[in-house]
Amino acid sequence: MTGPASDLPEIDGLLAGDRPDPGTAELAAAALAAGLLDAGALAFGLSGIPFAVASAAGLHLLICALVGLWVRSRARRGRDLRLAGLLLVTIVPLGPLGAACTLATAALLALFSRYATGFQDWYLSLFPDSETGPAQELYELIVTGRENAHLVAGESFTDVMSVGSPQQKQAVIALVARHFRPAFTPALKAGLADADPSVRVQAATATARVEHDFNERWLALDHAAQARSDDAASLAALARHLDDYAFCGLLDANREAEIRDKALDGYRRSLDLAEDDDGIRLDLGRLLLRCGLAAEAAARLEPLVDRTSDSRILFWFAESLFRLGHFAELRALPVRRPDLLGGGAALPDALRDVFALWRDDVPGVVDTAGKELVA
Template structure:
């Protein structure tokens, strides 16, 4: 019935086959009850002896000290097993200082602990148990970084890690994850904030709402900063591409207002078109326009943009894969066959490392399905 606890501080390293975390066994519950009831019985005996004036003060004090030493020794002996450590500490200190009241308080604490705690693993224990013993220190460091806020989120980190953590974490850990993600926010991490905004705990929802406002303010500040750069240097192509990319990145996050995201899509398309007109031989603007139109489900227009980008690109396969997807969604199956035969004669991941293996598998299915 109790929260999994380590058998010892170094349990993960004592035996390679031992689990990192173990639930408290039945014997641990029996022993803590026996010792607590024994302390309560001894304290009651001393209280009755005091009430009946059967023994002088020095004798009663000696009995209390002797019984307290026995309780402390028993508590220390059982606490070394790694279970009910806090309860034993409270019982030993409470009995020594308060006698009967300390023993009664210790018994109440033990009963509450047994009744209210269960074997459901907290996030930290679940997370640590995923790692073998020789990687436990690495896992511990990562967990500490998440909780302390010293962890950073780099471009190599996947959003899946943090969405998985949000499903298992408790309130304190969810707050740490939301703080971390909002500090190093990328648009593909929007799902983490959305999960937090829909969390059952109001504390997590409040923090997620604050993170959402912070992300929106940061987005607007970046827009104003880039717009100011463009005003000072109207011919700055890189600044215009950066502005278009910023609008594009925040066009489908579901964090901004719906009207704001619709406006972002419109502004991204307009800015990309300006860049395209300034550098007609550059493949990037039409490629970005095609991806945006593809997400808006305008597959025919997207395919046309990908065709333009394909003509100008040196890396044909990356753009061709998008063009194939757009044509398949537009039901232009003849073009799909033609493009796959030209750019992906063998749709295997080892022969086409430029494109995701998932997209290559999709192409293989499209080619098969479109011919039926």
């Protein structure tokens, strides 16, 4: 027998993957007694004595009821019910064979639990706490081979998932789960398709964890938005979260479209409440373009063209004009805002020649192209 009930963990504190605490002597005695009694009832039923079958059936039901009362007493004492419940659910249809199977399960548990890792310990080892000391942080950087990769280098993660060892891949997946960004999605998908089963399991667990975190945050923001339906900031926060969720790359096409529609509705409602919020207007215009609604995107962004100091708004507005085929307005845009799109503006390398072309700065573009051809 194990110690008193007060020394045992509460059932509510047990996780589904915890190792059962059978109370070995008590369980073995109950299973053995139930099995022997049920075997005797079965033998009596097969003896051919008149009314033996009915009597054996009655004895079987009585034994099952006694087992049920024993399981109930264990519940009241706070004992683990999993193996006791196994005895109850197997002895009803299988009789003495169910008791024998329960005893075999308890024996195998006692054998393998000496060196097996519990599910909770295994799960926690996959995703340790994000607040790590310098030594642990250095270890992670050495294992992955990418300094600060978990913050800035999604491509490096994908490289490690392609050519790294199982230990390196597991380290990458753990970092991705803790510091998830949409750029890390290819690394997770590579883990899901990896040949190593341990890597696939960890990647699937990490994916489920990321989706769980998104959904938990969604519920919290949705509750706040419903409580303050006239607060533009709450609605915008919910819409941005849904926008990020749709953009993470982990959803199927239908689910992604559904969430983007919800994000669009949230942006529109929040912009109706705060028409002067340039950030909401930019987020709405960007999402409208991604959804193929270029006309509405241009209409939403156009009021900002003359007053904004954020060149990103002009980039998205120019994209909407291009998709609509409004090339005259697109050519006039650099003239309209020369401080952000003119020849002296600080533009990204990928856009400098593009806007030079639309500004009719043909000589500069031609000279650049000619130098590249000669090189």
